[in-house]
Amino acid sequence: xxxxxxxxxxxxxxxxxxxxxxxxxxxxxxxxxxxxxxxxxxxxxxxxxxxxxxxxxxxxxxxxxxxxxxxxxxxxxxxxxxxxxxxxxxxxxxxxxxxxxxxxxxxxxxxxx
Amino acid sequence: xxxxxxxxxxxxxxxxxxxxxxxxxxxxxxxxxxxxxxxxxxxxxxxxxxxxxxxxxxxxxxxxxxxxxxxxxxxxxxxxxxxxxxxxxxxxxxxxxxxxxxxxxxxxxxxxxxxxxxxxxxxxxxxxxxxxxxxxxxxxxxxxxxxxxxxxxxxxxxxx
Numbered sequence: 001x002x003x004x005x006x007x008x009x010x011x012x013x014x015x016x017x018x019x020x021x022x023x024x025x026x027x028x029x030x031x032x033x034x035x036x037x038x039x040x041x042x043x044x045x046x047x048x049x050x051x052x053x054x055x056x057x058x059x060x061x062x063x064x065x066x067x068x069x070x071x072x073x074x075x076x077x078x079x080x081x082x083x084x085x086x087x088x089x090x091x092x093x094x095x096x097x098x099x100x101x102x103x104x105x106x107x108x109x110x111x112x113x
Numbered sequence: 114x115x116x117x118x119x120x121x122x123x124x125x126x127x128x129x130x131x132x133x134x135x136x137x138x139x140x141x142x143x144x145x146x147x148x149x150x151x152x153x154x155x156x157x158x159x160x161x162x163x164x165x166x167x168x169x170x171x172x173x174x175x176x177x178x179x180x181x182x183x184x185x186x187x188x189x190x191x192x193x194x195x196x197x198x199x200x201x202x203x204x205x206x207x208x209x210x211x212x213x214x215x216x217x218x219x220x221x222x223x224x225x226x227x228x229x230x231x232x233x234x235x236x237x238x239x240x241x242x243x244x245x246x247x248x249x250x251x252x253x254x255x256x257x258x259x260x261x262x263x264x265x266x267x268x269x270x271x272x273x
Contacts, residue, residue, distance in 0.1 A: 019134060021130075021133045021134065021162055021166065022130050022133060022162075022166045022169070022170065023130035023131050023133055023134065025220075029220070053134075053137075053155075053158060053159075053162075054159075055159050055162040055163055055166065055228070056163060056166075056221075056222045056224040056225050056228055057166070057222075059222035059224055060219075060220035060221055060222045061220065063220070063222065064220045082155075083152065084152065084155040084156070084159065087231075088159070088224075088228060091211075091224060091227060091228065091231060092212075092222055092224050
């Protein structure tokens with residue numbers, strides 16, 4: 001997973017590059033919490049563009065980061081969900097709390113990484 | 114042209130989380146003989162990942178054991194059995210409930226069975242407390258039929 005913090009907008013973008021399952025999620029969680037606490041962003045975006053697989057471990061991952069970020073006064077959004085990943089998030093109901101954003105409109109598409 | 118496919122495979126591995134990717138990729142590679150769409154393959158991979166995770170996290174609960182997978186292809190259907198000899202499920206109906214989890218502290222979402230049920234055509238759970246759990250799933254691969262239909266259409270168009 002790669003991350004980039006945009007100081008001027010207080011925006012933290014995570015580009016997840018692993019498959020998301022029970023095994024890989026522990027590493028992603030640790031890194032995400034570390035960076036959220038370090039940068040104290042206004043908004044956190046998880047970019048799923050490079051995620052080739054996700055199971056229900058991804059739901060726990062995002063709910064957990066949502067709660068952690070909220071505690072620190074920060075919002076979470078999701079970007080570039082494939083249909084399979086979107087289906088999994090829809091089933092869990094978390095999209096009612098966590099919006100999907102279009103990164104292309106956010107001028108950050110090519111800057112990350 | 115309908116070619117009859119009939120094939121079977123078995124897979125056994127130690128209950129380590131690192132094997133989840135190995136298990137779902139192997140089953141998906143086997144299922145690819147039915148010529149599924151990318152979407153159908155993703156569904157199978159996700160369902161296998163959920164069932165295998167359950168064996169490792171809940172069935173064996175950090176203890177080491179063996180997870181077994183049996184898969185059979187017949188015509189346009191894949192049958193997948195995933196089993197463990199772990200602690201078993203006391204109340205299957207409750208375990209299947211969306212958002213129900215015995216491990217909320219580990220950020221488990223409780224959506225495993227819900228995902229298996231919505232991504233596969235049929236999911237059956239057999240479990241005996243103290244002896245283990247077996248999940249049997251079936252999925253019809255529609256892609257094959259659709260391709261054949263479109264081939265027929267093409268033949269009809271070219272005949273005219």
